[in-house]
Amino acid sequence: MSDLLQAIEEKLGDAVEDSHAYRGDDTILVSHDRVLEVMQTLKDDSSFRFNMLIDLTAVDYLGRDPRFEVVYHLGSVEVEARGSEPSSLRHRLRVKSGVAEVPCEIDSVTSIWPAANWMEREVFDFYGIRFKGHDDMRRILLYEEFQGHPLRKDYPKERRQPLIGPRN
Amino acid sequence: MSEKQEILRQGDDSFVTTRVDSVVNWGRKYSFFLYPFVTACCGMEFMSVAGPRYDLDRFGAALPRFSPRQADLLMVVGTISHRQAPILKKVYDQMAEPKWVVAFGACTCSGGPYNNYSTVQGIDTIVPVDIYIPGCPPRPEAVLDGLMKLQDKVQGSPGWSRPRHQETADLDLPIIEKPVA
Numbered sequence: 001m002s003d004l005l006q007a008i009e010e011k012l013g014d015a016v017e018d019s020h021a022y023r024g025d026d027t028i029l030v031s032h033d034r035v036l037e038v039m040q041t042l043k044d045d046s047s048f049r050f051n052m053l054i055d056l057t058a059v060d061y062l063g064r065d066p067r068f069e070v071v072y073h074l075g076s077v078e079v080e081a082r083g084s085e086p087s088s089l090r091h092r093l094r095v096k097s098g099v100a101e102v103p104c105e106i107d108s109v110t111s112i113w114p115a116a117n118w119m120e121r122e123v124f125d126f127y128g129i130r131f132k133g134h135d136d137m138r139r140i141l142l143y144e145e146f147q148g149h150p151l152r153k154d155y156p157k158e159r160r161q162p163l164i165g166p167r168n
Numbered sequence: 169m170s171e172k173q174e175i176l177r178q179g180d181d182s183f184v185t186t187r188v189d190s191v192v193n194w195g196r197k198y199s200f201f202l203y204p205f206v207t208a209c210c211g212m213e214f215m216s217v218a219g220p221r222y223d224l225d226r227f228g229a230a231l232p233r234f235s236p237r238q239a240d241l242l243m244v245v246g247t248i249s250h251r252q253a254p255i256l257k258k259v260y261d262q263m264a265e266p267k268w269v270v271a272f273g274a275c276t277c278s279g280g281p282y283n284n285y286s287t288v289q290g291i292d293t294i295v296p297v298d299i300y301i302p303g304c305p306p307r308p309e310a311v312l313d314g315l316m317k318l319q320d321k322v323q324g325s326p327g328w329s330r331p332r333h334q335e336t337a338d339l340d341l342p343i344i345e346k347p348v349a
Contacts, residue, residue: 142286143251150285157284164250164288 002026004091007047012038027094032066035097036107042074042093043112049089050074053113056120058099058127062153066098068129070106099129108134126151189326196240196266197319198228203239203263205256208246210273213305222308227315236262241318242295247275248288260295268318271297272311274304 002021008028009016015038018029030038042050055073072095099106108131109116120131121140128149130137139146145163148155169177176185206214218224218232233239236259248256260269271291274280277300279289291297298321301314 146250148285155285159285160289161250161285164253164293 004048004093008042008093011045011047012041025092025094027096030095030097032070032097032099032106035070035095036109036112038095039072039109039112042095047089048093049076050093052077053109053115053119054092056109056116056123058123058129060127060151060153066100068099068101068104068127070097070099070123070129071095072097072109103130104128105130105132107132110134125149128152190323193323193325197322200227200229200241200268200315200318201231201233201239202229202241202243203234203236203259204232204243204245205259206243206245207248207252208273208275210245210275210305213308213311214243214245214272217308217311222312224312224315227312227319229315236260237264239263240267242267242269243272244269244276244291244295245272247280247282248291248294249286250288251286253288253294256291257294268298268322269295270314270318271300272314273306274302276300277302280304 001019002024005019005021005026005028009019015030015034016028017031020027042048052075053072054075055071057071059069059071061067061069073092074095075092076089078090097106106129108120110120110131111133117134117136118140120134121136121138123129124131124137125139125142126149138144142150143163146161148159204211204214216222218230224230229241236242240263242260242263244256260267269291271277275282275287276291279287281304283289288294299314299318301310303310306314
């Protein structure tokens with residue numbers, strides 16, 4: 001187990017359901033109802049300082065419970081030099097959190113990293129996962145008349161949409 | 169000898185007779201003003217065929233107009249996504265009569281390799297199409313062949329002053345009521 005994972009488990013305790021390290025990439029699994037507090041700690045705590053949300057996406061494990069998994073990639077990057085104290089720890093972390101099919105929702109992390117705004121909208125657009133606390137939860141790449149969420153594994157590849165032909 | 173034959177004999181080779189259909193269509197088919205609606209990789213092939221080696225200018229179709237109101241040939245070149253569809257429809261509607269549409273490449277003909285949630289499965293579901301040029305992308309020779317087939321079609325089209333929407337009125341094209349772009 002890496003130093004980072006050890007520190008996380010000491011600090012966050014039972015909020016971390018599972019963890020693994022593979023070739024230098026650390027991953028933790030967090031319960032969906034504790035994402036917000038875990039993320040806040042990961043950003044603010046001086047031993048983590050994940051000041052950058054690199055990516056936010058989702059995976060559909062159709063047939064599994066919980067069906068979806070939201071994946072966050074966090075990084076700690078140098079923002080500005082602050083004397084002798086480094087502002088970043090130059091490490092990174094993957095956080096995963098399971099989301100059930102019903103209710104298909106999880107807390108938004110836009111209050112922690114504003115960069116999450118568009119990425120959460122994209123996940124909502126393509127997977128239909130709603131982010132609680134997001135102030136503008138609507139489609140971002142597709143149009144509002146689009147029916148369904150096309151990156152769900154049960155979205156039929158050949159389904160046609162009402163506004164654009166040919167009709168089914 | 170009838171009066172008409174007498175006139176023809178006296179005129180010798182100083183005039184020709186034709187029908188207005190033929191001469192108007194002859195003029196049109198050698199002076200396409202095309203609007204290149206280029207969205208994807210087929211655009212590179214379009215540039216190739218418009219360039220000096222293959223030279224669309226030999227067919228009188230050299231002058232791209234970047235305003236649909238000045239164009240009479242809509243060249244749809246490349247994949248059309250759902251988000252592009254209302255734009256394409258609008259461009260088509262803005263073109264003045266007479267107007268023709270060429271579907272350039274597999275994507276515009278049928279959606280090509282993209283059978284998915286975001287790609288229009290052939291632009292003939294949005295606008296009426298005169299000539300389909302298949303290929304991914306089409307060879308320049310195929311484009312020239314398509315252009316010549318369109319010339320033949322224009323030359324043979326009856327009723328040169330008939331508005332095109334009368335020909336296409338019975339096509340069942342979905343109407344995109346709301347712009348989605």
